[in-house]
Amino acid sequence: MSTIEGWFGRAFGKELNPMYYLGALTVYLFYIVLVSGIYVFVLYESSIFGAWSSLEYMSNELRWSAGIMRSLHRYASDAAIITIFAHMFREFMRDRFRGVRWYSWFTGIPVLWMTALLGISGYWLVWDTMAQYIAIASSEMMDWLPIFTEPMARNFLTSEDMNDRFFTLIAFIHVIGIPIFLVFGVWIHLFRISRSTINPPRGLAIGTLLALVVLSIVYPAVSHEQANLDTIPASVNLDWFYLNIFPLADSWSMGAIWALVWGVSVFLMILPWFPIKKQPPVAVVFPEECNGCGQCEDDCPYSAIEMVKREDDSPYDEVAVVQADHCVSCGICAGSCPSSTPFRKMDPLVTGIDMPDDSIHALRNDTNTVLENLSEDTRMIVYGCAHAANLDQYNNSGTAVITLPCTGMLPASFIDYSLRRGNVDGVFITGCVDNNCHFRHGNNWLDERIDHERKPALRSRVDRNRVHIFRAETSDQKKLGGALDEFRSYLEGYKPDTVEKEETKEVENHD
Amino acid sequence: MIKATQIIGQSVFYGLFIAATGYLSASPAYQVIEPDMALVKISMAHTSKPAGKCITQTPEQLEKLPPNMRLPVVCPRERSPLYLEVELDGKMIYQESILPAGINHDSACYNYHKIKVPAGSYNLKTRMRDSILTEGFDYTAERNVELAASDILVIDFDSKHQEFIFE
Ligand code: HEM
Numbered sequence: 001m002s003t004i005e006g007w008f009g010r011a012f013g014k015e016l017n018p019m020y021y022l023g024a025l026t027v028y029l030f031y032i033v034l035v036s037g038i039y040v041f042v043l044y045e046s047s048i049f050g051a052w053s054s055l056e057y058m059s060n061e062l063r064w065s066a067g068i069m070r071s072l073h074r075y076a077s078d079a080a081i082i083t084i085f086a087h088m089f090r091e092f093m094r095d096r097f098r099g100v101r102w103y104s105w106f107t108g109i110p111v112l113w114m115t116a117l118l119g120i121s122g123y124w125l126v127w128d129t130m131a132q133y134i135a136i137a138s139s140e141m142m143d144w145l146p147i148f149t150e151p152m153a154r155n156f157l158t159s160e161d162m163n164d165r166f167f168t169l170i171a172f173i174h175v176i177g178i179p180i181f182l183v184f185g186v187w188i189h190l191f192r193i194s195r196s197t198i199n200p201p202r203g204l205a206i207g208t209l210l211a212l213v214v215l216s217i218v219y220p221a222v223s224h225e226q227a228n229l230d231t232i233p234a235s236v237n238l239d240w241f242y243l244n245i246f247p248l249a250d251s252w253s254m255g256a257i258w259a260l261v262w263g264v265s266v267f268l269m270i271l272p273w274f275p276i277k278k279q280p281p282v283a284v285v286f287p288e289e290c291n292g293c294g295q296c297e298d299d300c301p302y303s304a305i306e307m308v309k310r311e312d313d314s315p316y317d318e319v320a321v322v323q324a325d326h327c328v329s330c331g332i333c334a335g336s337c338p339s340s341t342p343f344r345k346m347d348p349l350v351t352g353i354d355m356p357d358d359s360i361h362a363l364r365n366d367t368n369t370v371l372e373n374l375s376e377d378t379r380m381i382v383y384g385c386a387h388a389a390n391l392d393q394y395n396n397s398g399t400a401v402i403t404l405p406c407t408g409m410l411p412a413s414f415i416d417y418s419l420r421r422g423n424v425d426g427v428f429i430t431g432c433v434d435n436n437c438h439f440r441h442g443n444n445w446l447d448e449r450i451d452h453e454r455k456p457a458l459r460s461r462v463d464r465n466r467v468h469i470f471r472a473e474t475s476d477q478k479k480l481g482g483a484l485d486e487f488r489s490y491l492e493g494y495k496p497d498t499v500e501k502e503e504t505k506e507v508e509n510h511d
Numbered sequence: 512m513i514k515a516t517q518i519i520g521q522s523v524f525y526g527l528f529i530a531a532t533g534y535l536s537a538s539p540a541y542q543v544i545e546p547d548m549a550l551v552k553i554s555m556a557h558t559s560k561p562a563g564k565c566i567t568q569t570p571e572q573l574e575k576l577p578p579n580m581r582l583p584v585v586c587p588r589e590r591s592p593l594y595l596e597v598e599l600d601g602k603m604i605y606q607e608s609i610l611p612a613g614i615n616h617d618s619a620c621y622n623y624h625k626i627k628v629p630a631g632s633y634n635l636k637t638r639m640r641d642s643i644l645t646e647g648f649d650y651t652a653e654r655n656v657e658l659a660a661s662d663i664l665v666i667d668f669d670s671k672h673q674e675f676i677f678e
Contacts, residue, residue, distance in 0.1 A: 011523070012524075013517065075532050075536065078535065140623075149621065150556055150621050151554065151622075151623040153554070154556065157667065157678070207521065207525060211526075211528060212529065212532075219533045221537075230662070231661045231662055231663055232544050232549075232661050234543060234544055234545075234660070236543060238537070239536050240538075
């Protein structure tokens, strides 16, 4: 997976890597489908004779307007299937679908089926020989289920059996019915994701649209012959993205087809529990240290924190409460808590919100220990995360390494603290690259704290030249090694405030 | 700055993306039926005769009933199964007993069946029985049909006129 992402990264750069925006790209493709769909629907006639001819008219007579819109409508829908499957595959490969994250995975499956139904119903509307084939084939599939007493397929025995109301019904289902469920489905899918990325970056959006327009011009979408219920089309140019089930239904029994459809759905839906993911214990609030600022609520990527009214006699109005079934144990909340500063004299260090297995107290102890072990002339400390490039290999007498669950767990005050303890020359921050944080936003939050754009910010007294951010994924391992060497050489030549270093050695507390 | 290699790289990816989208959106072609075959669809919706005898009530019997329930003839709810046979050039291609729908089997009988046959001319015979109380077939029909490749022949039953229809 990281190799494929690396290839995309080389072509698109980290900012536009499509692999980081597969969900957002799908939403964007739906927008194209929506706009082009409205355009085509305005000119579409929902009647037996009008349906096919109105589309022929668009493709032949209005080739450069409605014709392109029609092609865009088809191709954006097809492309969405590619992005949905890639999105699914990626979340699976990155193990972002188990544990508490089962929710987005589980709710993704109905969304996938709704998309499939939307595509299938769209092809009915063309009322060409392919529409005829799939209309009959889907009716035969439905007839296997004990829903209708009179077989639905009897509606397509002869042309006289059909009427215009049929098209009004299918158009309603395709244009209003399923889309409403789909929008609702996507909303549910993103319900537990705070600040979800639903828009791809502009460069990617423009590129995708241009590519689809080129395809629409070079290879416009066309219909088959007009439907004729007196004959069976010998061959159809099937859209394999949406209509792949029908050939299978021709050779398998209907029971087997439904078993496959339900089997695959149920298999995918229960996948997050096989095996159950062992997650570290979730965040815990220490109300006596919580001042109700709400920063953890703001930073939590999974909407797992709620600020509630305080009942005790504390001077603060609110206190954070963790919803355990939403918490992914990333520790970002501990990093965002203003009480998580290592300068406090308290021992053990208790903060407002913390991780039972990876506490801020332990982080301070670890930082102290690794700093004490440094002995080279030029020394640095590296803070990184467990989901990006490996860091253990850089651990030596000149480089101390601390691996966090997510770099968003690092309070910016630890950078100040490390530098002020006196035995490091620089702090190197790494971890997941922009827009590809394993916990969605942790990396951005830390970068913003360092750049004074997010609270609690790095104190301005920190010499920013001694802090270097270089984010690196597994595929960037070599580059990371180079960046560390480069920073070390930079620090070797950077001596202006060595005197200050000595002076500030004693400063321990800024609580 | 975007480099030339990136432009090429992106063009390759976008190219592959639209090539895959365009190709799979209409190819490979799928053969629904072999080019020299035709299709016979046998499908009907017919309400068969009751599965038991109707009883005519005597005036005395009627008198004992509340006024709103005085039906002169009482029939059983359950209906007979349909029995249907289709023969093509003397060869039986379909032979089926169809149960009436509904929990009490008191609704119409429905069926839907497709048979592929090579294109050509055929002698077609259809027979149907819709009552278990009588012997023999209640409806029969015979036709000579010409089926071109890809033709669909529908065998249905017109309950109103009590006859087979071939479309
Ligand atoms: C119409 C189809 C879909 C759309 C538009 C869509 C869109 C999105 C978006 C925008 C996100 C948020 C990404 C972020 O901000 O971090 C997301 C997350 C997610 N999606 Fe989908 N998705 C779709 C289908 C699916 C399907 C079919 C699955 C899998 C079965 C799936 C699995 C997930 C998972 C597991 C996450 C959460 C990742 C995490 O916890 O960080 N999605 N989706």
